[in-house]
């Protein structure tokens with residue numbers, strides 16, 4: 468028996484489990500496609516309902532894998548995709564969203580993000596997001612790779628306060644956001660989506676983490692995800708193309724790190740003592 472995955476509430480009141488699924492690099496290799504679809508489906512079966520993708524990933528190929536995975540079960544998934552900054556003009560955003568909807572084979576995204584800041588003014592992108600919301604093509608919009616100063620600039624543009632999420636690099640080895648961005652977002656009820664929660668796999672071989680994980684009869688991936696579960700206002704989105712590893716990641720939600728465990732993790736992966744510029748991948 469599993470503990471239920473804790474949930475987080477988006478600004479519009481929708482609740483989503485704090486462990487979702489990433490899709491970067493899916494769809495890039497034909498041989499792996501069936502496993503990737505099965506992995507996402509296994510994750511959905513286990514309650515990891517938020518699926519994160521982007522038009523950039525494999526130039527639409529990851530979105531098509533997501534489409535395969537949710538065929539006949541759109542209602543089980545909370546779908547997130549992203550517009551590339553180079554497409555994020557007013558008309559470019561509308562067109563990019565249509566392409567993503569076609570790739571996935573759905574008529575509405577649950578959340579649509581600006582992948583990172585580019586040359587188009589935020590006013591234009593936000594106006595397009597609001598238009599998509601009015602048209603019923605997206606339910607909410609947000610941003611990615613925005614630091615505190617970007618969030619403040621966004622808050623000052625018309626409708627900028629409607630931002631529903633900020634997706635950023637956050638894991639045990641990269642805790643800079645804990646100093647300022649995470650508290651800023653928490654204070655405004657804007658969830659942080661932690662991307663690369665396993666540091667793109669690098670954390671898996673960390674000797675200290677392996678040592679701590681052994682004490683829990685767990686894997687290093689599981690402790691890295693269990694750590695993020697202890698942070699309020701955070702959803703993590705590990706990517707795996709294996710149904711077995713999707714199950715392993717789901718099982719991480721049954722791990723309850725104690726204050727002592729967290730202190731040990733702090734010793735090996737110190738929290739930030741001052742502001743650092745937001746790291747990006």
Ligand code: NAP
Pocket residue numbers: 488489490491492519520582611612634635661662663664665666667668671688689704705706707708709712713715716748
């Ligand atoms: P990640 O989730 O930190 O790590 C993925 C790597 O870990 C893959 O190599 C995967 O391999 C492996 N893995 C996953 N679960 C495992 C387990 N239980 N045991 C052993 N290995 C495991 O890295 P990520 O893909 O960079 O980040 C996650 C998602 O965040 C992305 O897929 C994407 O959706 C999003 N993202 C967003 C941005 C942005 O700019 N907004 C940037 C980066 C990522 P297998 O597939 O072989 O299991």
